Amino acid sequence: MKIGLRRRHFLGLMAAGATLPLTTRFAQAATPFAFQASWINDAEFAGYFAAIDKGFYAEEGLDLAYLSGGPDVIPESTLIAGKSDLTLTTPDTTIKAIVEQGAPFKIIGAQYQKNPIGIVSLVSNPIKTPQDLVGKTLAVPPVNVVSVEAMLKISGIDRAAVTIVPYAYDPTPLIKGEIDASLDFTTNVPFTISQQGVEATSFLLYDFGFTIFNDTVVVTDETLAGKRKEIVSFLRASRKGWEENLKDPAAYPPTFAERWFKGTGRSIENEVFFNTAQKPLIEAPGGIFSMSEEAIAANIEALAAVGISATREMFDTTLLEEI
Structure with a gap:
C-alpha cells in the first residue's frame, strides 16, 4: 500500500507572473488554497500532480499549496485545524465524524467511484x-x-x-x-x-456489497460558504489534470520520478501499474469526481450495514454542476 511521509509543496504563479505587466500581475493575484492529500506522493495523486505541472490551478487563479499525507496525518483534522481548505477522505470515517462528533463536513465529490x-x-x-x-x-x-x-x-x-x-x-x-x-x-x-x-x-x-467511494472530496461548511468559487476552481482544474493523466496511464509517472515520486522507494513501473489499475475505478459517465444519485444511495446503504447513519444531505453535488 502506501508508506511514509513527504514534504509539503507550495506552488504559486511567480514564474508565470514575471512575464506579465505589473498592473496585470496585481490585478490577477492568485488566491491561496491548501489541499491536503490523504497519503504519500504516489500514483493515487497523479492527476493533481499533472494539474500542477500543466498550470491548471494557476489558470483558475489558485495559488495551490499541496500538502502530502502519510500514516501520521488524519485528513479531516487538517480541515478542523484550518491547515487545509479541502482534503480527501474515506466516507466511512468522515460520516462517522459527522454523526458522532457533529463535525461540520460536507462531501462534495469522489475521486474513486469504486473503492480500490x-x-x-x-x-x-x-x-x-x-x-x-x-x-x-x-x-x-x-x-x-x-x-x-x-x-x-x-x-x-x-x-x-x-x-x-x-x-x-x-x-x-x-x-x-x-x-x-x-x-x-x-x-x-x-x-x-x-x-x-x-x-x-x-x-x-x-x-x-461494501459499495462506498474512496478519496471523497471533503470541505467544512464554513469553507464551502466562504470559498465556493475557489472550490469549484479546484475541482475544475483537478478534473482536467486527471483527464490529462489518464489519457495514457504510462505517460506521466516517469515525468514525476525525480520530483513528486522522489524518495518513496518504489519503482516507476510500480506507479505505472498503479495508475493503470486505478483508471476504471476513477472514470465515470458523469465525469471525474461525479457522484450519481444511485452511487450516493449505494454508499448510504453500505454504511448502514455497519451502523453508520449517512444521509443524502451529507453529500453536496451542486459544485460539480458548476464545473
Whole structure:
C-alpha cells in the first residue's frame, strides 16, 4: 500500500507572473488554497500532480499549496485545524465524524467511484470471495476494520469465523505464508508482491456489497460558504489534470520520478501499474469526481450495514454542476 511521509509543496504563479505587466500581475493575484492529500506522493495523486505541472490551478487563479499525507496525518483534522481548505477522505470515517462528533463536513465529490481497497492473497492460496475467508487469517489496518466487518456482514459471514490481525502495510507476512490474506489497495500491492517472484490475486470489497467511494472530496461548511468559487476552481482544474493523466496511464509517472515520486522507494513501473489499475475505478459517465444519485444511495446503504447513519444531505453535488 502506501508508506511514509513527504514534504509539503507550495506552488504559486511567480514564474508565470514575471512575464506579465505589473498592473496585470496585481490585478490577477492568485488566491491561496491548501489541499491536503490523504497519503504519500504516489500514483493515487497523479492527476493533481499533472494539474500542477500543466498550470491548471494557476489558470483558475489558485495559488495551490499541496500538502502530502502519510500514516501520521488524519485528513479531516487538517480541515478542523484550518491547515487545509479541502482534503480527501474515506466516507466511512468522515460520516462517522459527522454523526458522532457533529463535525461540520460536507462531501462534495469522489475521486474513486469504486473503492480500490480489497482482499489480496496469493495465487497459491487464493481468496477469491468473502466466503473463502472463513477459517482464514486476514491482516487489516486498524482504520479499515469497520470496512471488512461491513463486507462480512453484507455477505452473511460471522465475524468470529475470520481471524483478523493488525496489518502494517507490509506484504512480507503474506508472502511468507504467515497470514492468508491482507486488506490493501488492489491497485498497488499485487505489483509489489510480484516483484518478490510471487503471483497475487485480489478482489474489491466494493464488488461484494461494501459499495462506498474512496478519496471523497471533503470541505467544512464554513469553507464551502466562504470559498465556493475557489472550490469549484479546484475541482475544475483537478478534473482536467486527471483527464490529462489518464489519457495514457504510462505517460506521466516517469515525468514525476525525480520530483513528486522522489524518495518513496518504489519503482516507476510500480506507479505505472498503479495508475493503470486505478483508471476504471476513477472514470465515470458523469465525469471525474461525479457522484450519481444511485452511487450516493449505494454508499448510504453500505454504511448502514455497519451502523453508520449517512444521509443524502451529507453529500453536496451542486459544485460539480458548476464545473
